[in-house]
Amino acid sequence: MKTLTVDLGNRSYPIHIGQHLLTQVALLQPHIVSKQVLIVSNDTVAPLYLDTLLSTLSAYDCYTVVLKDGEQYKSLDTLNEIFDAALNNKLNRQLTMIALGGGVIGDMAGFAASCYQRGVNFIQIPTTLLAQVDSSVGGKTAVNHPLGKNMIGAFYQPRCVLADISTLDTLPARELSAGLAEVIKYGVIRDVAFFEWLEQNMDALLARNSEVLGYAIERSCRNKAEIVEQDEHERGMRALLNLGHTFGHAIETACGYGVWLHGEAVAAGMSMAAELSYRLGWLPANDMQRIIGLIARAKLPVKPPATMSAAQFMDLMAVDKKVEDGKVRFVLLKALGDAVTTADFDAAIFEQFLNESCGA
Numbered sequence: 267m268k269t270l271t272v273d274l275g276n277r278s279y280p281i282h283i284g285q286h287l288l289t290q291v292a293l294l295q296p297h298i299v300s301k302q303v304l305i306v307s308n309d310t311v312a313p314l315y316l317d318t319l320l321s322t323l324s325a326y327d328c329y330t331v332v333l334k335d336g337e338q339y340k341s342l343d344t345l346n347e348i349f350d351a352a353l354n355n356k357l358n359r360q361l362t363m364i365a366l367g368g369g370v371i372g373d374m375a376g377f378a379a380s381c382y383q384r385g386v387n388f389i390q391i392p393t394t395l396l397a398q399v400d401s402s403v404g405g406k407t408a409v410n411h412p413l414g415k416n417m418i419g420a421f422y423q424p425r426c427v428l429a430d431i432s433t434l435d436t437l438p439a440r441e442l443s444a445g446l447a448e449v450i451k452y453g454v455i456r457d458v459a460f461f462e463w464l465e466q467n468m469d470a471l472l473a474r475n476s477e478v479l480g481y482a483i484e485r486s487c488r489n490k491a492e493i494v495e496q497d498e499h500e501r502g503m504r505a506l507l508n509l510g511h512t513f514g515h516a517i518e519t520a521c522g523y524g525v526w527l528h529g530e531a532v533a534a535g536m537s538m539a540a541e542l543s544y545r546l547g548w549l550p551a552n553d554m555q556r557i558i559g560l561i562a563r564a565k566l567p568v569k570p571p572a573t574m575s576a577a578q579f580m581d582l583m584a585v586d587k588k589v590e591d592g593k594v595r596f597v598l599l600k601a602l603g604d605a606v607t608t609a610d611f612d613a614a615i616f617e618q619f620l621n622e623s624c625g626a
């Protein structure tokens with residue numbers, strides 16, 4: 267097992283990464299503040315892993331709430347089911363809420379923990395690659411609104427992240443690829459050596475070689491922790507983690523939540539950001555080709571959905587969280603490993619790029 271630390275002063279927390287961690291109560295126990303535990307999961311993950319976690323936590327009074335699976339249920343309505351379960355069971359402020367699932371469950375349980383009785387203790391047990399490398403670390407929590415992805419939420423750090431790599435054995439291949447989008451992102455925005463390693467190890471990752479997966483998770487979490495430690499509330503450099511997300515969130519909202527997976531939309535968005543950066547004359551052609559090539563090798567889309575128009579992109583991107591003074595800001599690339607957040611680019615080139623990308 268490897269343990270990293272997200273260093274946030276007295277709110278610092280460990281990320282444990284390894285095989286079969288779900289059975290190790292000693293990793294969770296220091297972060298549980300009373301007997302009361304509420305485990306939040308969904309109807310896909312609960313049948314696979316809830317019993318194991320319940321037996322690990324048999325010394326505690328565990329309550330469970332099992333939500334419907336899907337990005338389309340990442341909503342305020344579903345959030346209420348968590349509050350209903352907590353209140354029906356008279357759970358108090360000493361409660362520890364545990365997210366057992368992918369990024370949807372982690373984001374919702376984290377948001378619920380941030381609001382229930384104005385904030386209760388929270389632990390992340392991510393069970394998708396995407397959640398193990400990105401969403402469980404850093405304290406972003408949210409639900410979607412019909413008009414925009416992750417528009418209602420809070421920054422709320424967990425007390426501990428337990429990334430049990432063995433849970434990835436049951437993950438569908440499409441979801442594994444979706445997680446690889448966020449892994450590739452770290453290489454593209456700040457870690458060229460990792461990008462090169464990914465080029466060499468993509469086949470082993472897709473084949474779920476556990477050693478290779480473990481290294482990718484550790485390196486991704488290390489990158490994420492370094493960024494979060496410097497800019498927890500996204501006043502500056504944390505925005506670089508949104509490479510591809512401005513296009514990607516528009517894709518997810520336009521297609522209907524859950525139709526394109528988050529990682530797929532981010533993959534197409536990263537490819538778009540790379541091509542736009544190239545067309546602006548910022549990114550060398552070879553870097554663009556390597557980025558798009560690696561994304562394609564991870565079995566991810568590199569183009570937006572054929573159904574989306576440029577006008578639809580513009581309309582949906584206008585509610586992006588990076589909009590400032592009415593201007594949409596994008597994460598763009600000056601080179602492989604060198605990303606910037608900016609609204610300062612040639613609007614005519616951007617317009618032509620978007621029209622041609624959408625075929626309209």
Ligand code: NAD
Binds near residue numbers: 367369433435436445
């Ligand atoms: P997800 O939570 O929907 O999980 C993907 C699918 O895999 C679901 O059907 C889930 O039930 C299933 N699943 C989960 N673990 C499994 C396992 N071990 N075996 C079999 N099936 C399993 O999607 P995701 O890709 O994990 O997360 C995407 C969400 O994360 C999006 O809502 C996105 O906005 C959010 N996100 C948040 C952050 C953040 O910083 N908070 C970062 C990136 C993404």
Ligand code: GLY
Binds near residue numbers: 406507508
């Ligand atoms: N996934 C983007 C962030 O955590 O900032």
